[in-house]
Amino acid sequence: MTVMTQPFAGTFVADADHxxxxxxxxxxxxxxxxxxxxxxxxxxxxxxxxIRLEGQVQVASISIRNPPQFREHVVNGADFFDVANHPQxxxxxxxxxxxxxxxxxxxxxxxxxGITKPITASGSYRTPVEDxxxxxxxxxxxxxxxxxxxxxxxWQASLPGGGDALGYDVRLSAxxxxxxxx
Numbered sequence: 693m694t695v696m697t698q699p700f701a702g703t704f705v706a707d708a709d710h711x712x713x714x715x716x717x718x719x720x721x722x723x724x725x726x727x728x729x730x731x732x733x734x735x736x737x738x739x740x741x742x743i744r745l746e747g748q749v750q751v752a753s754i755s756i757r758n759p760p761q762f763r764e765h766v767v768n769g770a771d772f773f774d775v776a777n778h779p780q781x782x783x784x785x786x787x788x789x790x791x792x793x794x795x796x797x798x799x800x801x802x803x804x805x806g807i808t809k810p811i812t813a814s815g816s817y818r819t820p821v822e823d824x825x826x827x828x829x830x831x832x833x834x835x836x837x838x839x840x841x842x843x844x845x846x847w848q849a850s851l852p853g854g855g856d857a858l859g860y861d862v863r864l865s866a867x868x869x870x871x872x873x874x
Contacts, residue, residue, distance in 0.1 A: 699817070700819075700830060701739075703736070703873045704736040704872050705733075705734070706747070707870065712728055713865070713866045714728040714865045717862045721856075729755070730753040730755060731753035732753075732868075734868045735747075736830075736870055742788065743790070745788060746782070746783065746784050747782065748783070751767060751775045751778065752779065754766065754767060765847075772845055774805055784801050785800040786798075790817055794816050796814060796817045798813050798834075799812050799813075802836075804844075804845070805843055805845070807843045809843065814834070817831065817832045818830055820872060828871070831870060833868070835864065836863075836864045839860050840860055
């Protein structure tokens with residue numbers, strides 16, 4: 693990977709209407725369950741010190757609506773997000789590299805339920821372009837796979853024929869459209 697000259701300059705914030713954060717996990721050994729968070733915020737600062745990315749989602753904004761008892765367990769249960777005590781999930785980059793081919797790699801810290809662990813993410817980026825309204829827009833897409841148990845998301849049930857009802861590996865995806873701040 694060839695690291696390129698800095699394509700970003702200044703501070704960019706997420707366009708929340710055009711950004712998303714999703715996760716997917718194996719369910720009942722047969723499918724991939726997907727959900728997203730609606731309330732997403734992120735900031736990218738690019739200066740002489742490099743690129744720094746910080747983001748957060750509000751746990752209560754999870755896309756699970758039905759059945760209500762499932763949403764209640766995931767959002768409020770101690771087995772999962774425990775929103776009353778931990779209303780946000782946050783990410784802070786430590787090292788970011790952008791390559792000439794548009795690929796992104798980086799290391800950072802993910803905090804869920806008050807537990808901060810290192811993660812490595814990869815993905816792609818789009819360099820800034822001017823939109824029809826005179827604003828500069830860019831994008832970063834990130835993917836990482838984590839073990840949910842590292843953050844105290846321990847719920848599990850055994851299947852009658854063997855195996856776990858819910859996978860431990862969770863694929864995280866963030867698609868962040870950014871607007872440069874004046």
